[in-house]
Amino acid sequence: MKKLLLLSAIFLNLQxxxxxxxxxxxxxxxxxxxxxxxWSRDTQKSVELGSAGLLVLGALYEGSxxxxxxxxxxxxxxxxxxxxxxxxxxSVFKRQRPIDGNNPNAFYNNPNDKSFPSxxxxxxxxxxxxxxxxxxxxxxxxxxxxxxxxxxxxARMKSQAHWQTDVLAGLALGSGMGYLAINRSVPWxxxxxxxxxxxxxxxxxx
Numbered sequence: 001m002k003k004l005l006l007l008s009a010i011f012l013n014l015q016x017x018x019x020x021x022x023x024x025x026x027x028x029x030x031x032x033x034x035x036x037x038x039w040s041r042d043t044q045k046s047v048e049l050g051s052a053g054l055l056v057l058g059a060l061y062e063g064s065x066x067x068x069x070x071x072x073x074x075x076x077x078x079x080x081x082x083x084x085x086x087x088x089x090x091s092v093f094k095r096q097r098p099i100d101g102n103n104p105n106a107f108y109n110n111p112n113d114k115s116f117p118s119x120x121x122x123x124x125x126x127x128x129x130x131x132x133x134x135x136x137x138x139x140x141x142x143x144x145x146x147x148x149x150x151x152x153x154x155a156r157m158k159s160q161a162h163w164q165t166d167v168l169a170g171l172a173l174g175s176g177m178g179y180l181a182i183n184r185s186v187p188w189x190x191x192x193x194x195x196x197x198x199x200x201x202x203x204x205x206x
Contacts, residue, residue: 028104028163073187082126082177090114099160121170129178
């Protein structure tokens with residue numbers, strides 16, 4: 001977990017590291033606006049919605065009886081918990097987005113200000129964390145999933161939707177929810193389904 005946070009934090013803060021910074025950690029600064037290519041809002045939304053869709057499809061296909069299937073369901077737990085928590089925290093801190101001003105210390109003012117934390121970074125980090133934690137020893141290549149939160153974090157900053165500390169808070173919140181999810185004996189999302197268990201669709205093809 002420390003490796004995930006460290007690698008992501010280093011990668012995210014390579015950009016404009018010599019720029020004037022501020023905020024409560026002294027690292028917040030507005031990046032030049034970029035809505036082109038892979039940084040476009042359409043691409044960002046595709047990653048957010050696509051990751052959630054693939055997660056649900058994977059869980060239903062695998063079921064809950066295998067390690068991979070259980071990991072899918074744990075990731076669903078983490079994603080939902082992280083999304084709900086991020087929404088609540090945003091409404092509490094009411095931080096102004098970079099695109100709406102250049103003051104990273106603007107908190108608790110406008111109810112429409114919802115910069116802290118980054119909900120999309122929280123979302124994607126919560127999804128990948130259970131896979132990383134469950135498979136890091138047997139398949140180190142799973143650490144490559146760190147690229148997804150890193151991409152989303154940079155893209156959100158390039159959209160001037162978030163400050164650096166919004167992204168770091170999203171990484172921490174998402175990874176925390178992922179860690180909690182893998183430590184439950186039974187994913188709570190399964191308890192909402194009949195009999196508390198799912199036999200994957202792949203059984204139908206065997």
